[in-house]
Amino acid sequence: MINLNVFSQILSLIDRELFKDLVSKHKSDKHQKGINSWTHLVSMLFCHFSSADSVRDISNGLRSTTGNLNHLGVVRAPSKSNISYINTHRTHELFKDLYYSVLDRLWQKDTHFRKDLGQLKRKVYLMDASIIPLCLSVF
Template sequence: MQRATISMFAHLVQSMGCKLEFQHLVNKHQSDKASKGFSSWSQFIAMLFCQLTGAESLKEISDGLFSSLGKLNHIGAKAACRSTLGYVNQNRPYKLYEDFYYVLPDKFRHEIQGRLSERFTKPVYSLDSTTISLCLRLFEWAHHRRRKGGIKLHTLLNNDLCLPEVIVETPAKVSDIKGAKSILENI
């Protein structure tokens, strides 16, 4: 199953065609300055693989990428053991990936913009929330239920751009209405 996933994954990454923009940001942030063979691009590919396959651990990511080394070469990435992934995730500057997040909408604006603008004269927004479970032994402050912990993210999504405008974090107990009110306070 991992082989078919990585094949579609490699096709998706190649069709994005954004490696040049990514490399420009790597040079700007000098994130590959002290890397010993595991580039920022390989880290990005690993984390994208994690997100799209639903991997829940660094071992799952590492095993999945090692199972398809030949296909990774086509997109210019390398696999890494879980300790390397853990180290780069902890020590590489996040600012590179934040800036890359803002580059992507500009690159694909022609594909995502204007879905609702034909029908409505003003922007259309959606409000959504999601609860993220947390381990109570590690995050005692996130007490939600008797044996569960968590936080809730309330998101105001701009439907025309398909991007979040505001994200507010609250304890998991907070209702969606109260979360919506806190979003309005942050606008």
């Protein structure tokens, strides 16, 4: 599982006003169905840092920390269907712009790591290598 103190420190690197401006720019909360963009971001970061393998792992993991969610700016833990829906229907442009904004802020803030940060501005190519276990009796 993930240490929520460390997780909240990572989230504190994201300027909430900048995030709200980006949400307004991309209108990503326009047709929200119970989950706003901040909750979506927290859910996806939680997924990554806790090495969650499924939507169920994300939902149950966030639900198990219910007392601490309000400190992260999340009102309630999203359900499995909500996470699945927002991953399908929300654009990635908000998170792309957020990434580059945080990167630019770190670039200006910390001159010691500029060489390393400069490498992050190149194109990143990712390949999904997730494994889906199958049951032979189904086939």
